Amino acid sequence: MSSDNKTLNQSIIKAFTVLDAFTNDKKEWGVRELANKTGYNKSTTYRLLNTLASLNIVHQNSNEKYSLGSKLFELGNRVAIYKTIAKSTNNPIKNVALEIQETVLLSILKEHQVFHINKADSLHGLKINTSIGSYQPIHATASGKLLLAFSDKTDEILKNIELTKVTQHTITNAKAFKKELTKTVNQDYALDIEEFELGLVSIAIPIRNRQQNIIASISASGPLSRFRTENIPNYISILKKGATLIEEEFKDFDSL
Amino acid sequence: MSSDNKTLNQSIIKAFTVLDAFTNDKKEWGVRELANKTGYNKSTTYRLLNTLASLNIVHQNSNEKYSLGSKLFELGNRVAIYKTIAKSTNNPIKNVALEIQETVLLSILKEHQVFHINKADSLHGLKINTSIGSYQPIHATASGKLLLAFSDKTDEILKNIELTKVTQHTITNAKAFKKELTKTVNQDYALDIEEFELGLVSIAIPIRNRQQNIIASISASGPLSRFRTENIPNYISILKKGATLIEEEFKDFDSL
DNA sequence: CATAGTGTTTCACTAAATGAAACGTTGTTT
DNA sequence: AAACAACGTTTCATTTAGTGAAACACTATG
Numbered sequence: 001m002s003s004d005n006k007t008l009n010q011s012i013i014k015a016f017t018v019l020d021a022f023t024n025d026k027k028e029w030g031v032r033e034l035a036n037k038t039g040y041n042k043s044t045t046y047r048l049l050n051t052l053a054s055l056n057i058v059h060q061n062s063n064e065k066y067s068l069g070s071k072l073f074e075l076g077n078r079v080a081i082y083k084t085i086a087k088s089t090n091n092p093i094k095n096v097a098l099e100i101q102e103t104v105l106l107s108i109l110k111e112h113q114v115f116h117i118n119k120a121d122s123l124h125g126l127k128i129n130t131s132i133g134s135y136q137p138i139h140a141t142a143s144g145k146l147l148l149a150f151s152d153k154t155d156e157i158l159k160n161i162e163l164t165k166v167t168q169h170t171i172t173n174a175k176a177f178k179k180e181l182t183k184t185v186n187q188d189y190a191l192d193i194e195e196f197e198l199g200l201v202s203i204a205i206p207i208r209n210r211q212q213n214i215i216a217s218i219s220a221s222g223p224l225s226r227f228r229t230e231n232i233p234n235y236i237s238i239l240k241k242g243a244t245l246i247e248e249e250f251k252d253f254d255s256l
Numbered sequence: 257m258s259s260d261n262k263t264l265n266q267s268i269i270k271a272f273t274v275l276d277a278f279t280n281d282k283k284e285w286g287v288r289e290l291a292n293k294t295g296y297n298k299s300t301t302y303r304l305l306n307t308l309a310s311l312n313i314v315h316q317n318s319n320e321k322y323s324l325g326s327k328l329f330e331l332g333n334r335v336a337i338y339k340t341i342a343k344s345t346n347n348p349i350k351n352v353a354l355e356i357q358e359t360v361l362l363s364i365l366k367e368h369q370v371f372h373i374n375k376a377d378s379l380h381g382l383k384i385n386t387s388i389g390s391y392q393p394i395h396a397t398a399s400g401k402l403l404l405a406f407s408d409k410t411d412e413i414l415k416n417i418e419l420t421k422v423t424q425h426t427i428t429n430a431k432a433f434k435k436e437l438t439k440t441v442n443q444d445y446a447l448d449i450e451e452f453e454l455g456l457v458s459i460a461i462p463i464r465n466r467q468q469n470i471i472a473s474i475s476a477s478g479p480l481s482r483f484r485t486e487n488i489p490n491y492i493s494i495l496k497k498g499a500t501l502i503e504e505e506f507k508d509f510d511s512l
Numbered sequence: 513c514a515t516a517g518t519g520t521t522t523c524a525c526t527a528a529a530t531g532a533a534a535c536g537t538t539g540t541t542t
Numbered sequence: 543a544a545a546c547a548a549c550g551t552t553t554c555a556t557t558t559a560g561t562g563a564a565a566c567a568c569t570a571t572g
Contacts, residue, residue: 005552009307010528011267011560016311016327022334031519041562046520051265055272064519068335070371071272074389076332078278079324087346115326133330260522266559267529287550297531302551320550 028065093120096242102222107143114144142204146190149181150214169194201227284321349376352498358478363399370400398460399473402446405437406470425450457483
């Protein structure tokens, strides 16, 4: 068992486990339902929700179910760095999404993963279900491969990640993966055809600062059924429009 | 002492007390500094930060100080209702702020207080320090008086609030306050001259839906030194431009 | 009326959290 | 170079809070 100093506060762990259950797909939970989901006793769950409600972190609706409260919106707005970036990039990526007709993501490398700062959804019914603020594997996504390929810490990061198999198309062989990164640098874009999720295709290009260092990626994702390899130059062209606008805004940033 | 069922989880209370210390004014804290601020023992504070850091709710910078982490940004983005409204209203209120040359706020009534959904800062160095997601008193602010005046629950809310003195200009007499609300309805805007904060002036107008029910307020705030009563019609005109754009977006909403 | 499901409460018991003191590191002052 | 001040971090004995089973009260459904 870990020493005292590294023992985590269990009540806080439980509280955020409960909060994590609230997603865009399921915005409200009953007490017992949430207890089943988290594995916590229903009395414990009730007390956690009660405390969180008293702080406006969740609130109880008129149907007795609980949903996220305004306090998280406030706290989320204090994480200023991402809020500012999200705000500034809304229009460029929205325009790209309209033109490319797929979901567009703005992403950076963070903690050896791909972190999504902003998103503009496709208007199609069939679209990826990725959230702003979420992480995805670096080795199995277009954005991840692109950011890793151009990173100045590529070897260090490679030592710290596992090329785990996410789908049968995920590149798990180290040599093959390095070749993929070299190819990505050469062609100045990355492609992920079902490497992260079956039926899903993504294409990512770099966003550079004044010194030509990559600070983020912009990508488009959609189902394989709507994807044509002959359309790649067109996709890149549209993504570049968005990238250019974002680069103007962040040309003097070292990173996002 | 309260019964078992209403006893709040102290660890969660402490965790969010710690998180509340991180503001736009002070984004990073050392362990002892934060312990002094919150009144918690430095060991306790260290453990709280350690747990929060393990969840990416805070993170420790290279200078050993702690700041808010990406997880709050993610959780904040799940409070979809405010995020959507904030996103849709960014341009209108930004444009109003540019033209009016003061800080502009979009606000609603929530829990007998004024809740700020969105904000566009003035470019002046001297400007109000209000945060998105924060609450202000309903009786001592322009937005609050406006939203209360037009509310269909005015009397009920008045029974539940105290006309506490915030500055010497705050209206604390019930009769005088009711007259102020009547005047607000008649002139279709509200003014707060140093009622909430000395030296601060705010003017608010309504945002209406298709049924002409007020769903929010848009206001401008700045220092008394830059305020001229003869400019009120001009301020209202500019605010109305923003209100009109927002009304187009939310004309079918019953409330925000 | 019976049943099933919910949120909420109680109480005896269990586990977690706490704080004082000390440690190790870094930067500053003498 | 040594002493000092401030920091983050760790330890251990002690204190406090948190927990879960069982029961209650309510609502909806058949």
